[in-house]
Amino acid sequence: MSKTACSTCASRRSFLASSGVALAGLAAAPALASLQGCGDDEGSSIPKLTADITVPLSSLPGISAAGADASFVDSSYPYKIIVRFNGNSQYQAWSSYCNHEGCEVDYVGTGFDCPCHGATWSAQGVLKNGPATEDLLEFKVAVTGDSLTISNA
Numbered sequence: 147m148s149k150t151a152c153s154t155c156a157s158r159r160s161f162l163a164s165s166g167v168a169l170a171g172l173a174a175a176p177a178l179a180s181l182q183g184c185g186d187d188e189g190s191s192i193p194k195l196t197a198d199i200t201v202p203l204s205s206l207p208g209i210s211a212a213g214a215d216a217s218f219v220d221s222s223y224p225y226k227i228i229v230r231f232n233g234n235s236q237y238q239a240w241s242s243y244c245n246h247e248g249c250e251v252d253y254v255g256t257g258f259d260c261p262c263h264g265a266t267w268s269a270q271g272v273l274k275n276g277p278a279t280e281d282l283l284e285f286k287v288a289v290t291g292d293s294l295t296i297s298n299a
């Protein structure tokens with residue numbers, strides 16, 4: 147799922163540059179607040195789960211080898227969830243949501259890449275290169291029998 151940027155909205159950076167409010171310090175706060183909700187998602191929070199998700203391991207093909215990843219979608223969450231198996235019954239899961247403009251990132255073996263504008267994250271979801279401005283949202287993962295329960299951390 148991708149999101150199209152608002153063509154009439156200014157990014158915070160361009161807004162600050164054109165208005166000179168970067169030097170105005172606290173006086174800029176109300177003006178910056180007016181940018182919330184714009185198609186440019188810089189600085190917005192990444193959507194959290196509205197409920198725990200249980201996913202059978204059988205629905206994550208290829209994830210049985212340590213280091214392998216898989217992704218899935220659930221009707222309760224608008225973005226795919228990426229799961230990685232670290233061995234010894236240890237899993238990690240992240241939202242694929244890129245906070246730049248809402249594209250979905252991919253796990254590429256050594257980290258995460260956003261296909262839209264090239265942002266990158268480490269294998270732990272820590273932001274390495276923008277234009278995204280936030281780490282990926284990591285979820286808590288519990289193993290229950292042959293299923294994973296994914297919840298907000």
Ligand code: FES
Binds near residue numbers: 245262277278
């Ligand atoms: S949406 Fe622009 S870098 Fe991800």
